[in-house]
Amino acid sequence: MTDTAPRPTLEAVAARAGVSRATVSRVVNGGDGVRDILAERVRKAVEELGYVPNQAARSLVTRRHDAIAVVVAEPETRVFADPFFALQLRGISKELTAHDNQLVLLLTEGRDDHTRVGRYLAGGHVDGALVFSLHLDDPLPELIQRAGVPTVFGGRPGWSGDRRGVVYVDSDNRGGARAAVRHLAGLGRTRIAHITGALDQTSAVDRLDGYRDVMADADPRLIAEADFTPAGGERAMRELLGRCPDLDAVFAANDLTASGALRVLREAGRRVPDDVAVIGFDDMLPVAEQTDPPLTTVRQDIEEMGRLMARLLLRGLDRGTPQEGVGDTPAGVVLPTTLVRRASA
Amino acid sequence: MTDTAPRPTLEAVAARAGVSRATVSRVVNGGDGVRDILAERVRKAVEELGYVPNQAARSLVTRRHDAIAVVVAEPETRVFADPFFALQLRGISKELTAHDNQLVLLLTEGRDDHTRVGRYLAGGHVDGALVFSLHLDDPLPELIQRAGVPTVFGGRPGWSGDRRGVVYVDSDNRGGARAAVRHLAGLGRTRIAHITGALDQTSAVDRLDGYRDVMADADPRLIAEADFTPAGGERAMRELLGRCPDLDAVFAANDLTASGALRVLREAGRRVPDDVAVIGFDDMLPVAEQTDPPLTTVRQDIEEMGRLMARLLLRGLDRGTPQEGVGDTPAGVVLPTTLVRRASA
DNA sequence: GCAGACGGTGAGAGCGCTCTCGCGCCCACG
């Protein structure tokens, strides 16, 4: 309504409770070493006045902010088009909330923004950062590393620089891919194709590697490059069909790509899974469940990834040795993936 | 690497530039009333030392934070499952960034969280809030309103309380629905059904109202209630088909619902759009473009909605009269929707 | 019965910044 009723200060609470500022402060921050009688009086005063600590004043002296930044690079791309991001955020948010930390969201748009983000992080406004950067050539990770902010990366950073002390959380893309391809092989398929994701992203590279792990001596023409989009999937599928009409299975780098491939297969009159078995990746529900037939795919626990990232960061912050993968703290944590069987394979 | 190199303070910059703290402060904050010679010297010192103002110290005295909260209620629901949210955020982020504001993201999980959010907002940690709350009975809006934080709502808040001074941005759900139904009518369809969204959300209610605007005296059996999900769409479609086998068009409350309906229609052997024309709502790309046939739908400019919300809030903040729809500031801004014609109608 | 220890409390400094105030300088004007 009107402008900001003057918020009560520590001083006010102290006066009301008949104690000193210091004592109120102690109570507010856990209350060790204060007699119950006093503590109770203070709590009552806090309650009555509706006292809320001024975070700015607190940060000024503690140099802690109880806030961490979540940096999402280039929302142009698919990150933003699928629920991935939202789920990840949700996991992060839950974990941060549980530890009374705030989430400051930084979305970057193009290169210029990198310096902005870098400055912000270097500015010490937050205690740490969670960074999502998908592209191999992204300067952001290095920039952030240099800013000296404790950081945990989402997804293995494809980053040519010094890797020491880089902490990241990733899905087991390679293992998941292996499981998918093995499943196809187990179905008796022998001409198993792969449609890759955008190969400037580590997840795509890892999935391709997983495919190769199993199909070591496969016909290289069974691999077609795409970009994680349905349109890319269509294109690649057409290519594959032209090149290897005898293929009997496709492992697509993600569900979107798979949905494109599915469409092309249907057009071409190939029955799924009878003629061609198809597996995707991500278990992106609105897609995987809506395809025809419903998609067999590799699920990753996105939300858990987010939680874990936050947990790792906060734990590091506590220890005072944030990002260094010293001793027992692993530098990279890889979450398992599971195959979800639906109808397409 | 090591812990936090001690960041330079105003004092340090002042010393280096041979001026007083006050002068440095002036230069850093716009630099009026400082001779160019001095200003230049200060800027040089800032540069050399890599000075970044301590936001906490600044906020402590200015009582501004240059940060606004984005509150998203109940990420359980569909909000989180579609790209809506991400796009909205992106719009908000762009606008905030342009005005050097930070985005603090607050996701709520269930009721208990409401008090947490309320306390946070009341705590004066942010200058304002953008709130997304979909449900009619959500206590959050009222809570926030009481907290006295300048707020702009995303979507018309379905809120029984005092409406004075509530600022919101919404899509023209009703108008969009009307356009969709009129389009169907224009196609010569006469038995036009409607599958509603979750009717505890204003957007669903408004879309239903839009349908009714055009189909004032339609058979009430042509309306089936669903919940914005594909499964709900399937269920409702089956219902409708049973109840009114002669229907020749369906306007679904959103694309997800439409995709479910489409599937049931196909199963039932109805050709789309020949036998039954279908229109969705949202223009949610991964869905609308992937359906078979591609979905005709009503597009809303989600990102612009976000931008607009942020712009409205910041403008209000500037004026010092944030939420009151005083005089020229409208209380609700409704963004136009447009019909996107694809193959389904 | 007294020294020492110890837990609880208050006084006060200081975090880094902004902003008001007043001083000094220069210019214009009388």
Added chain:
DNA sequence: CGTGGGCGCGAGAGCGCTCTCACCGTCTGC
């Protein structure tokens, strides 16, 4: 040459909090 008015700048207070330190009272041990 004297005076008034700006303008540019510095001094200093103070934002609300934490944290160290010294103090006080009580309790223990000899």
